[in-house]
Amino acid sequence: MPTGYMETSLSYSSIEDLQLLSWDNAPKYCVQLSFPGGTVLLQAANSYLRDQWFHSLQWKKKIYKYRKVLNNPSRWDVVLKEIRALVDMALTSPLQDESIHQAPLHIISTLLAENSNLSTQDHENIILAIAPLLENNHPPPDLCEFFCKHCRERPRSMVVIEVFTPVVQRILKHNMDFGKCPRLRLFTQEYILALNELNAGMEVVKKFVHSMHGPTGQCPHPRVLPNLVAVCLAAIYSCYEEFINSRDNSPSLKEIRNGCQQQNDRKPPMPLRLLRPEPPTPPSATLLPLSTNPSPPQLPPPTPSNPTPSIPISSTTPSLPLSPPPSVVNSSEILVELERNNNSANVRRKGGPSGGDSEPNLIDCLLVSPAVNTLSIQLPAQADRVLGCFALILKMLSDYDDWRPALASLLQPIPFPKEALAHAKFTKELNYVIQRFENPRQEG
Template sequence: MTDVAKKKIYKYKKVLSNPSRWEVVLKEIRTLVDMALTSPLQDDSINQAPLEIVSKLLSENTNLTTQEHENIIVAIAPLLENNHPPPDLCEFFCKHCRERPRSMVVIEVFTPVVQRILKHNMDFGKCPRLRLFTQEYILALNELNAGMEVVKKFIQSMHGPTGHCPHPRVLPNLVAVCLAAIYSCYEEFINSRDNSPSLKEIRNGCQQPCDRKPTLPLRLLHPSPDLVSQEATLSEARLKSVVVASSEIHVEVEHTSTAKPALTASAGNDSEPNLIDCLMVSPACSTMSIELGPQADRTLGCYVEILKLLSDYDDWRPSLASLLQPIPFPKEALAHEKFTKELKYVIQRFAEDPRQEVHSCLLSVRAGKDGWFQLYSPGGVACDDDGELFASMVHILMGSCYKTKKFLLSLAENKLGPCMLLALRGNQTMVEILCLMLEYNIIDNNDTQLQIISTLESTGVGKRMYEQLCDRQRELKELQRKGGPTRLTLPSKSTDADLARLLSSGSFGNLENLSLAFTNVTSACAEHLIKLPSLKQLNLWSTQFGDAGLRLLSEHLSPFPPVPSLTETLHLWPPSHPPVPVVSSCMRLPAWSREESETSPPPA
């Protein structure tokens, strides 16, 4: 900034620091804005200085009328087209949105400002007032007569008319605003957590005694003598009802003594339990219902509806699923029936998307954590449909790359009852899962196996699939019967059908060495290879065999010798994809040929 510009800025700052008549002040503000816009200097400080002067003026004069507020906002509007408002000005804008949501200034002046913030902001953590202003602006739109229709049109304008949004920062910024707004709905309750059941208390099945300060906004109403008894144990606890109320939130918590043994056994552990374990793993553990006040309820409804709108855009859905995968909501929100019921639409959209990058986000971020799959499965806090969404999630996951023994084991350990119930009601996906559990010997208990068989035979589709399973098992026993060759080489150009036809023609229980080199077999033939009990060496040189087949082999051929010989292929791992991690633990690959090493590096 030049000395001349500094002198002009200083002059306006001095004039506006002691306002006498607001007509003169408004005229000086307009002159200041014109000076900044017509200045030949391309310097951010030229535009920011007038905004900071006006911001200071507004913060020092809080008794202005609404009309004076709007006149000042309209006067500085040209500067806001290419500049973010400073923090104090954002606070002034927030106040105007709250007090005058139907003002034309909100639509005509604030809309381009918020659009610029959503398109260009890189980190709301560095400028939280911008996020708060965006949040209040959207709530002001929701207060108009059309309500959510106006908000929907605003979201459409941010995405654009094409199938792909040209602004990569819009979605993350919108999600950040939604998460902060939803958190604010439960903020008073969260800040008074010493009056609400903690994660450990919910898991223990009873609320522990604690010192409560009378000055807190949340107070315990209708205390029970059992609640403050330090000598009461979980086995002696009776059904208690605890009601927590505030100006915005009303919470009712019921505790019973029929908590799951797995939960009560670890109640003495000081570490925080898993999220879903705490929040009503089963209805017998505890029941929590949260009721928000009118304003918080409107805010929650508005921003959950925005999440629904975001999930309807195909190009935004992968990023949205990734952002929501860690379940970035407070536990109070997950215990709120209305919230989980409304959010169910978003999870359903993820479960219907055939792209693996989307529906894989239904599972947890890492081992030991819970994901949306656990939250909306039967027994989870959010399940309210007898497992319909759970069946949809299992169907889409089994249809991609999660048709694995590990996934079936987790279902058998945690969700066998719901799977059998849905299969009994004719759900084809669950019938297929029960058949796979029998086929892969997932279930060890004979009584459980008989119960699964009875469940399958109780429906037409289950009976048909179980008969097909029995036929395959008879063929498998014939295939694995001792006898046949120990070495076998398929002719070149053979296909998966040729291999299946050959293996179904006799017994191959003694087959130890199988060469499929220079054939056209693919990963689909792995379903036949896993039936060979004595297989020790497998030659897949120059075939179409890929990662999916290797995953299946690594899961079902665990009795393999420690170091089997698996010949590398050109198609197996392109340079852009690493080898399957699960295979490296049980298989060693021989050295690459010189010709292959020239085209792509060997696997690690």
Template structure:
């Protein structure tokens, strides 16, 4: 529709859609795999006064019915004009009044409006708009020139959007449809109106069009994506459009459109999205985009460069939402790898079954499990047969260490109290105890394996950034992965790098995230400990975590927390600690010495076993001698103070 007849000072801001520049030609990139579809096009943005899009407002209305040949004469006749105040609403399809009387008794559909102009004839009323319809003219008079222009641009926008909705709802020729989409996008970019719907409305129109059109060629896909790309620079794509983008990423991951058009869109999503739970398709689109990058020749190098671009060149990332959004995408992608496996298992144990299995095992499992690298089956049967005894004795045998721990009645009573608890079972204990989980064989499809490899590698990349590591450790502290992932050797082996980075970090807030988030919930410390489901390095990572976790408690300046941590190790991991100390691990030697120094072990036989273990190595023998020297000096100091306090001749 031609609006060039309006003679106002802002006519240069209103362009004719048919005359706007279309997409230019682009030569195919090297390799010749792309069609003749450009990935960039020149777009003219509006520069000038801005207006808010009107949805409703008060205005004076005058309707003049006349033969169009006598328009000028009638408009200059002042005695024919009668003005009515109305509260008009700019609906999606028509212009309606809150008081449907007089001139506005019937609503005025946008399809009936032939033209919208600013009225500027000689002797014309001030601040008026002219709406031309068959058989007459409607004059709208505003209070000032700003409101008049605001009504003018809002009416034009509503009328054009209505036209595009109607045209694009019945596509016939895709050449015409593509031209209309380009005109629609350019109209939104050059509009002086400011509102969220200015860019969202064209995206929703295109999204609806794509959802109803399933027989599109690849070239048509890319042409539409390039046409709407300017609108996506500052706006999130609607859900249906996200599905269309996901389909394109899956079918043509090597397309230049993915690199040049989707990259700024995904960057904006990661920087500004606040909750993927409210818009899960945005997360799915981001997930498919990263997988498409991984399908390129460089593979993970491209993904690594993308993550680096999100972090920025500085030491600290300026965008606080990037890391949580990336972690959310990684967690969802990793879960999707095991989702098919979970759903395909008809005998998958329910939470109640897991809890019952855990309770039954607790009835025969001692409160102080001593899990070594390889548990003797005879040991388990021995524990079952001795379950009713008053003093339970557990003997863990290996080639080098024999540990015997005797428990008293109070421990057994505490154990029985815990077994009657109906709270949620420990996830790692469920993996170790539940028969259905212990015999689980994880086999993923080749596609799932590639997805898993990609997103675990992203977690590794994230852990390499110093400023992201504390937040990443906090996000992963309550173990967020399904039990099937923790039972998958490939996954836990690859994730070990991330936990190792946490253990090597010098900051206390990172180390504290290796421990459980609360009592009764195992964390990474338990998962990668000897005897745990993920330990495959003879306890090397476990020793590193013990060292840093013990340092955390010491740095916190709390003797109580240090003793509590050592008591937890003595109750749950004494056997692995002794075995590693016997192999010469200095960290474990220090831990055993601290246990003796703090009087953590009350059983004399166990103390003798620890002393024997320390004296079996040079480093252990030296540290134990230093401990004995400190204890001897402390006793001498205490006895000396006592002697002075009772000396009669003292002053």
């Protein structure tokens, strides 16, 4: 336990002066602290530890002063001058610690959050002042919110190109998980949309994606592709978010499959007069042939939730023995049988053997018929522009040979909302991406 003068703590704000003892016959490795009530000498074991104490105490003293000044701004020309001095102090400090650069960014983000009525010119001046700190540091969440607002309100500002471009490039190259900081992802999304608002919008976006990949055939940054895909998926979902929230009965995945198949085969709906699928019949037949060898009827228990009346079928030839009563097939079994027949037909058309899957591949549905006639989706104009921008980015990502296998793995679970898969415009764009995944060297 400290005793005497050191029984009470000394705040950093009460330090009046801080210096190293350098005169002759002075105690070795000492730091002198001047307080209103006296002086304190701190003696270290060596010169390295003494210098570390000195710079750390000096940092604490200065950061307290800047926080006090910037928390109570009076004149914005003075505030801007203090921000530049704070950034310069952080960049020239010999200390190596994450908080050396993060503390000034948090102070400035608090300043911007508490003063939302600043002019656009003040915004740009502050962004230019803190730009050197952002070269090697991710912006904190509050600062990301400020950057997003600037991208939305001033997409054609030169700050977006000159300052935000290296920041977003660093985020895409080094970020490991957008789930831990979703505002970094939102800032990246707003930055790309700001590029899209320029005169040659999509060309600028293409150049940005190419700059992230690099001029060589292999991208040297393994995190760029997953981060870009995460940004695209979140942006595409946001386009349908309002539609999803406003519609109670959104289409199910089976409805989308069924709609694709019906439009592909151009066949009327399968009637409910079906027997058990024994023996197998050609896909074109709508009624299964009656068995000549009578067997005991096997009636499945009726389903209470979806009762389907059965229609008995009698033999039309009097000389033949009567067939056993038909088995009742509910609507879900009809749908599965229809999917099985259609899937087998699709495989035969492609020239490959049937794999015996009971459900078709949704990718095949999208390739054959991306539109679903049973659902009409109209997005707002802004959401439509966002969808077009990020769908084009997915198409650009699929054009790079080294990214294509990883992109196929990321999109294999079909990470899109059901409404997107029922939207003709989106599935038309997704059609291109899926076709790029086809490998002509692989035998089907």
